[in-house]
Amino acid sequence: AQKVTQAQTEISVVEKEDVTLDCVYETRDTTYYLFWYKQPPSGELVFLIRRNSFDEQNEISGRYSWNFQKSTSSFNFTITASQVVDSAVYFCALRPGGYQKVTFGTGTKLQVIP
Amino acid sequence: NAGVTQTPKFQVLKTGQSMTLQCAQDMNHEYMSWYRQDPGMGLRLIHYSVGAGITDQGEVPNGYNVSRSTTEDFPLRLLSAAPSQTSVYFCASSYSTSGALGEQFFGPGTRLTVL
Numbered sequence: 215a216q217k218v219t220q221a222q223t224e225i226s227v228v229e230k231e232d233v234t235l236d237c238v239y240e241t242r243d244t245t246y247y248l249f250w251y252k253q254p255p256s257g258e259l260v261f262l263i264r265r266n267s268f269d270e271q272n273e274i275s276g277r278y279s280w281n282f283q284k285s286t287s288s289f290n291f292t293i294t295a296s297q298v299v300d301s302a303v304y305f306c307a308l309r310p311g312g313y314q315k316v317t318f319g320t321g322t323k324l325q326v327i328p
Numbered sequence: 329n330a331g332v333t334q335t336p337k338f339q340v341l342k343t344g345q346s347m348t349l350q351c352a353q354d355m356n357h358e359y360m361s362w363y364r365q366d367p368g369m370g371l372r373l374i375h376y377s378v379g380a381g382i383t384d385q386g387e388v389p390n391g392y393n394v395s396r397s398t399t400e401d402f403p404l405r406l407l408s409a410a411p412s413q414t415s416v417y418f419c420a421s422s423y424s425t426s427g428a429l430g431e432q433f434f435g436p437g438t439r440l441t442v443l
Contacts, residue, residue: 220370223368249431249432251434257416257436257437258434258436258437259418259420259434261431261432261433264430264431305370305371307371315373315376315386315387316361316373316432317373318363318370318371318372319370320368320369320370321370
């Protein structure tokens with residue numbers, strides 16, 4: 215069985231603050247993929263990043279960065295210098311290699327206050 | 329490319345009515361899935377398909393049927409709607425390259441209310 219836990223239900227930060235969204239996963243598979251998706255207030259789901267289990271290199275994309283640590287089964291997402299447009303629900307997801315079944319976390323709602 | 333399209337965007341049903349949520353993709357993706365999103369529950373997998381003619385159950389399949397006669401289309405059928413099926417439904421598709429599974433592309437969602 216696989217599980218994704220996003221313990222932070224809601225987070226509020228003031229604009230320009232840094233914020234980290236936590237994601238902890240459980241799986242027995244040695245090959246798997248981790249994802250982050252953003253759901254802005256308009257409702258669509260937007261892909262942000264994919265990481266496979268063999269690539270623990272951290273990634274930075276503009277103000278976004280991701281920290282993948284297999285030792286702690288975590289795939290955390292940091293937004294630097296947050297902006298109001300970052301206000302959204304963010305989902306972490308896990309997919310075992312070779313399988314279609316994707317397990318999503320319950321999401322973290324981020325509110326960035328101007 | 330239109331990506332993943334879903335119709336309708338909104339639907340109100342009475343308990344016991346049936347309906348089909350339509351989903352189509354024009355990216356030639358093998359994998360397609362249906363999810364429902366409920367407050368505090370994240371996205372839960374209903375059914376999925378790994379190719380035309382092949383479907384399987386997800387986490388919450390009861391009350392829903394699917395079929396996949398073509399690569400492009402993956403309709404979701406509610407045979408006898410119940411208030412518990414009030415939710416937002418998302419269809420998604422994804423590709424596979426050399427055994428590596430890609431990210432999912434989501435449709436805009438269908439907001440269903442069952443009275």
